[in-house]
Amino acid sequence: MSGERARILVVDDEKVIRDSCTRILTTEGHIVKSAEDGNIGLEVFREFHPDIVLVDLKMPGKSGMDILEEIEGSDPNVVKIVITGYATVSSAVDAMQRGAYDFIPKPFTPEEISLIVARGLERRRLFLESEALRVEQERIRRNMISLVSHELRAPLAATVQYLEVILGGMAGKISSEAKEMIDRCNIRIKELLELLSRWLNLATFDPDKMAEHFQDISLSNIATESIELLKPLAEEKKISLILEKPDDLPPIKGSKVSLGEIFNNVISNAIKYNKAGGWAKVKLYERDEEVWVEISDNGSGISEEHLQRIFDEFYRVDGRRNAPVKGSGLGLSIVKRLVEAHGGMIDAKSRFGEGTTFRISFPKFFQRQKEG
């Protein structure tokens, strides 16, 4: 949209309305295209990229309501104005609930259509300005986070690198006591680095960008790989790992890395917050349009007051510095975001002292919703 010269699409089955709109709006300097039914209208819409669409609600074939919904779905910032007969004011209200910005009753005068289009253009201008502002703010925020995180990481990385050199014996002999202490320093700084990268991942997480790289993923494979990876931890804690899956589980659309992170995170919790001789079970199944994952254990369980908050950032059930199981309190909040980025849902049920079950559902056919 440059200056006051806007691109306007008119969809109406009455030739007289199309022609009069075109004449009035072209005279005002706008670029106008028209279509006599909904299907043609949507075709023109996709190629013409209008700023404003005027749609008749009552047309044979595809209804005006359907057109509104499709346009709203593909670009909610396009201003939609409904043209309607006297008898359909109530449906005009209905249309506005579906994203229409305004309506104009038939018949209308040239002044009326000019005024309503001018108002619509003002609306469009505000939409575009605020959108540009939002994108710019987001870009600045992300760059800030990346730079700050780099500044924080660099000295830690250099320090750890020296410690590795010393521990590797490349800087001469050290006493076994000193070695032990340096070992601890190394571990503590690595924990800090790990915390930083988790926080960074969370702060810069962009579900839209992630969805661009989605591919067909077999959750059976992800679960198998995750269990394989966690086997040493389970053996150390004397926890048996069980996998239950059908042979014909359909694939879902997703990111292999992120889905792996979800499984690793929840299964490792089931192992860590458990007691020797316990079990952790992963069960996969298909139900309706979804693939379900249940990860349960017979471990320590989570009491009701904690259960409500386990998906909160930095929340830890045992937040003491000397807690037997260490963590950042970010694991499950990351899991929740990753699940939601796949269009899925996660919840947890638990009985204190008896165990916990996480249930995750993923849609088989994922389509990312555009944010309005």
Next chain:
Amino acid sequence: MTQKKRILIVDDDPDFAAAIQKILTSADYHVDVAGNVNDGMKAIKEEIPDLILLDVMMERYDDGFNMCYDLKHDDRYRGIPIIIVTAVTEVTGLKFDPQTDGEYLEADDYVQKPISPEALLTKVARLI
């Protein structure tokens, strides 16, 4: 006696570079260090190294990416193996993704800062 293999470290963090240099010299490599892209290019023009360890964020946040791209698109230098060494993980706002951007950058390998001496030496030995 065969000549020592030459490795060039391009990194603006002198401490990190010194630590890496220590690891590599202990494995009997000859190691030079450059603190920025210009000095790095100067060193390469003087004598082509057998391998380059390249930092990403130096004076500019994508210096390392650009230098890597330039080297891999220059007939004189494209044969030098490059290992990108970075504290920038894959999901930052800088969009560094070894799977997709890696192909575009044509680096030979990637390591994350910090790195264990064994892992670094293994990666270097594989390429040199």
